[in-house]
Structures are given as structure tokens and as C-alpha cells.
Amino acid sequence: MTALLTDDCAVNVQNTLPLSMVERMTLIMEAFDRPLARLTLDEVTQHTGLPRSTAHRILDQLVQCRWLIHAKTHYSLGSLALTLGGRELAQHELRSAASDTLQALALRTGLYVHLASLAGSEIYYLDMFGGRNGQRVPSQVGGRAPAHCTAAGKAILANLSPEYVDNQYSNVIRSGRTDYSITDIVALHQELARIRGRNGLAVERGECFGHLACVGAAIRNCDGPVGAISIVTRHGSPMEPLAPMVLRAARAISDKLMHGSRVS
Incomplete structure (x- = not known):
């Protein structure tokens, strides 16, 4: 029985x-x-x-x-699913959580501030806020850039698995944007390790646009990175004063996302 x-x-x-x-x-x-x-x-x-x-x-x-x-x-x-319908919702959620914080950061520093998400091997610019004294930037909302050449992209990648980084960049990393770009997968892994050692703070000088520099940090929800912010300055400008402001802003946005996130 x-x-x-x-x-x-x-x-x-x-x-x-x-x-x-x-x-x-x-x-x-x-x-x-x-x-x-x-x-x-x-x-x-x-x-x-x-x-x-x-x-x-x-x-x-x-x-x-x-x-x-x-x-x-x-x-x-992944990128295919987001392309077919989820991307707009994801953008709206990130932008809603980040808008006030990034606008305040741009006003305080007088510099341009980016909000970006990862799309395959690139970052996708979701929003920008222009400060009164900001260096004009070639990036634009809806534009893309190689993630490994940007502070925002590297901040996200530092939170992802080495296997993911290898799969996405082993074949594309050789094509840098400028003479300062990382063009070796081993060097990229070393850079990501340094970012983790700085509590998630990513820095790039001239790697995406030769005359500009950026400081970035990832935005997280309950489980991991969902985007990043970066602040843009001139290539030779000191970035130490910007670092704590970027980290605080990223944490504030992350807190908003976590507060409204579903834990599955």
C-alpha cells in the first residue's frame, strides 16, 4: 500500500x-x-x-x-530580456530612486553626474545632471560606453564574478577608447580588485574620454549591483574631495532601492 x-x-x-x-x-x-x-x-x-x-x-x-x-x-x-520590455521599468525604478540625490550632488559640486546601468559589456546612461561649473561632457542620456573604460562600469564589474568579467571582456577589451584605457584582461581584474579594496570606489582618468576623469560607485539592491553613479571632472583635477560624496550618494540611493525591494 x-x-x-x-x-x-x-x-x-x-x-x-x-x-x-x-x-x-x-x-x-x-x-x-x-x-x-x-x-x-x-x-x-x-x-x-x-x-x-x-x-x-x-x-x-x-x-x-x-x-x-x-x-x-x-x-x-540579461540584455535580451531587458531589450524586449523590462528595460524601461528598470530605468524608471533606478531613476526614481536616484533623482533627488544626484541632483543635490550636482548642485553641491557644480559638476556633471551620471546614472548608468550595465548592458552586456557596455554601460547605458540612464540620466545626467549638470552642475553650474561642470566640464562639458560628450556622453548623453541613452548613450553607451565600454564599461571597462568608465568609473561607473568598473564599479559595477567589481561586484560581479570573475567568470562574468572573463565572458564579457576577454574578446573586446583589446579595443580601448584612449591611450589610457585598460586593454588587458589581467589588468582589468587587478583594477577591479583595487576597487573592492577601496570599498567600491572606482576611478578613471582619461580612459573613456582623454580630457576627462570620473569617480564612481555602484548602486545595490538587496542582492547586488543594479547600476552605478559617477561624477565627471577634468583629467588633472584632484578627485579625493569627490570620493566620499560619491560613496555617500551611492549608499543613499541603494538604501532607497532596498527599502522598496522585494526579497525573493
Whole structure:
């Protein structure tokens, strides 16, 4: 009798699971119901009811196809998923959380301030605030730049896994923007380690635009980085006074995101 009940339970569980690969992939993608959601393998398994090995295999395939990103222990929506509809919501959430803080930072320093998110191997500029004395900048809202050439991009990358950095940059890093750009994957990993050693503060001098320099820091939600801010100054200007202001601003925005984030 016990064996019969066990067999019946197994059949019922089998019947409740989606049969096709498309259905299983849909279940997994539905788990990421917010643009900034970050889930572990166990959380995806709990949400979908799929066997752990099945969920892991499909997640790996979705990462390879750019539907998802795998960073350390968490998965999040990738560039393809964001392009098809999630990006506007993610932008709105970040911009809403950051707007007041970045406007105040621009007014206090008189410099331009960027808000950016990571899109594959590039950063995507979500917003800009211009200070009264700011050096004019070539970047613009909606524009992109190689993440490894910018303070905002490096601040985000310092929070991601070395495997992710290798996958994204091993083939593209050789093409720097200026003579100051990092063009070696080993040098990039060393730079990211220095950023982690500075409590997340990223610096670049002339790596993206030769006459400019930036200080940046990542913005985080409950699980990890979702964007970054950077402040722009002249190439030869001292950046030490800007560093604590950038870190405080990034932490303030992160606090706003965490306060409103769903912990899955």
C-alpha cells in the first residue's frame, strides 16, 4: 500500500510539471517578475517547482542566450530580456530612486553626474545632471560606453564574478577608447580588485574620454549591483574631495532601492 501511494504521488507530481521545454523556460522567466529581481538557483527552484537539476540546466541555457545574467550566486535578467520590455521599468525604478540625490550632488559640486546601468559589456546612461561649473561632457542620456573604460562600469564589474568579467571582456577589451584605457584582461581584474579594496570606489582618468576623469560607485539592491553613479571632472583635477560624496550618494540611493525591494 505504501509503495502504491508513493507511486501515485510521483505520478501526480510528474503530471503537474510542464512537459515542454518552452513551458519550463516560461516558468523560470516568470520568476523574474521585476526588472531588478536577482534570484538564486534555490529560489528559482522554489518558485517554479522544477527539479533543481532541470532548473540549473535551463538557467545555463538562458544565460548562454543572453536572456539571463549569472553573477556569483544570483541570476538576473540579461540584455535580451531587458531589450524586449523590462528595460524601461528598470530605468524608471533606478531613476526614481536616484533623482533627488544626484541632483543635490550636482548642485553641491557644480559638476556633471551620471546614472548608468550595465548592458552586456557596455554601460547605458540612464540620466545626467549638470552642475553650474561642470566640464562639458560628450556622453548623453541613452548613450553607451565600454564599461571597462568608465568609473561607473568598473564599479559595477567589481561586484560581479570573475567568470562574468572573463565572458564579457576577454574578446573586446583589446579595443580601448584612449591611450589610457585598460586593454588587458589581467589588468582589468587587478583594477577591479583595487576597487573592492577601496570599498567600491572606482576611478578613471582619461580612459573613456582623454580630457576627462570620473569617480564612481555602484548602486545595490538587496542582492547586488543594479547600476552605478559617477561624477565627471577634468583629467588633472584632484578627485579625493569627490570620493566620499560619491560613496555617500551611492549608499543613499541603494538604501532607497532596498527599502522598496522585494526579497525573493
